[in-house]
Amino acid sequence: MKTILAKAALSSLAVSMLLAGCGTKGGTNTSNSASDAGAHADSQRKLQVAASFYPMYEFARQVAGDFADVTMMVPGGVEPHDWEPTPKDMALLSKADVFVYNGIVESWAEQAIASAGSGDRVEVEASAGLELGASGGEVSSDGEQEGMDPHAWLSPVLAQREVEHIRDGLSKADPAHAADYEANAKAYIAKLQQLDADYRAVLGQAKQKTFVTQHAAFGYLAREYGLTQLAISGLSPDQEPTPAQMASVVKEVKSLGISTIFFEELVDPKVAETIARETSAKTDVLNPIEGLTKDDKAQGLDYIGLMKRNLAALEKTFNA
Numbered sequence: 001m002k003t004i005l006a007k008a009a010l011s012s013l014a015v016s017m018l019l020a021g022c023g024t025k026g027g028t029n030t031s032n033s034a035s036d037a038g039a040h041a042d043s044q045r046k047l048q049v050a051a052s053f054y055p056m057y058e059f060a061r062q063v064a065g066d067f068a069d070v071t072m073m074v075p076g077g078v079e080p081h082d083w084e085p086t087p088k089d090m091a092l093l094s095k096a097d098v099f100v101y102n103g104i105v106e107s108w109a110e111q112a113i114a115s116a117g118s119g120d121r122v123e124v125e126a127s128a129g130l131e132l133g134a135s136g137g138e139v140s141s142d143g144e145q146e147g148m149d150p151h152a153w154l155s156p157v158l159a160q161r162e163v164e165h166i167r168d169g170l171s172k173a174d175p176a177h178a179a180d181y182e183a184n185a186k187a188y189i190a191k192l193q194q195l196d197a198d199y200r201a202v203l204g205q206a207k208q209k210t211f212v213t214q215h216a217a218f219g220y221l222a223r224e225y226g227l228t229q230l231a232i233s234g235l236s237p238d239q240e241p242t243p244a245q246m247a248s249v250v251k252e253v254k255s256l257g258i259s260t261i262f263f264e265e266l267v268d269p270k271v272a273e274t275i276a277r278e279t280s281a282k283t284d285v286l287n288p289i290e291g292l293t294k295d296d297k298a299q300g301l302d303y304i305g306l307m308k309r310n311l312a313a314l315e316k317t318f319n320a
């Protein structure tokens with residue numbers, strides 16, 4: 001018994017020596033091992049970031065890297081337009097050092113910020129100051145703040161601005177790691193620039209440029225690449241189309257020879273399916289990236305992966 005314990009103690013000593021050895025390898029002098037010993041305490045004081053829904057979480061996570069803990073408030077497979085925070089979410093928010101939200105989608109944000117108490121928390125409204133507008137002429141403005149289109153994250157160009165705002169917020173809350181947030185943001189923005197270049201290259205060649213979506217989420221994407229979005233419902237998926245709106249979409253689909261009616265994973269596709277049946281069009285998924293489903297996660301998909309899948313879906317319908 002004694003020898004087993006002694007062996008165990010020895011081997012755990014060996015492990016800790018090994019770990020210490022790994023820790024100093026990258027350093028320039030031995031004083032690094034002292035900061036390694038403090039690393040655990042350090043990690044408990046990591047910046048705490050609460051992000052509202054998936055794209056905000058993903059952008060914040062990319063900027064944060066290893067230097068902050070990011071928590072997502074709206075669960076992955078939940079459509080965020082009509083989500084409301086629970087008392088548990090409010091507790092999370094009041095403990096956070098930074099709150100990242102898109103703006104407009106989170107109609108609850110202003111009140112939540114007020115009741116969570118200000119403290120030292122930095123609020124980042126990622127779409128603030130961006131050139132936002134009302135989407136698509138025929139869209140009704142019910143249900144959304146001042147009829148503004150919130151879906152900035154679906155434009156790879158506006159997404160870069162949102163990442164910059166998040167970078168600035170994290171740096172303000174945690175100036176000691178500002179250079180890290182700067183470097184992480186720069187690396188992710190380079191990926192978004194590549195995504196933008198891919199969209200420009202593919203969509204620039206499309207002959208047919210009108211696409212039908214379930215809710216009006218792709219207005220900024222359409223504006224960026226010279227496309228026309230024809231949305232079945234309004235800025236929020238719960239705005240059911242009137243029979244007149246349905247008839248008008250059916251008419252345009254027929255007259256433009258549109259091959260595909262897009263639907264989205266977090267919303268009931270029955271209206272999209274009805275229009276597809278009436279026009280003999282196919283249905284396909286165009287993802288507004290408002291939540292990551294379990295299936296997306298299992299496939300290793302993230303914001304950029306889903307944006308690439310959307311591009312492939314658009315390319316397919318424009319060239320059908």
Ligand SMILES: [Zn+2]
Nearest residue numbers: 217235236288
């Ligand atoms: Zn939406």
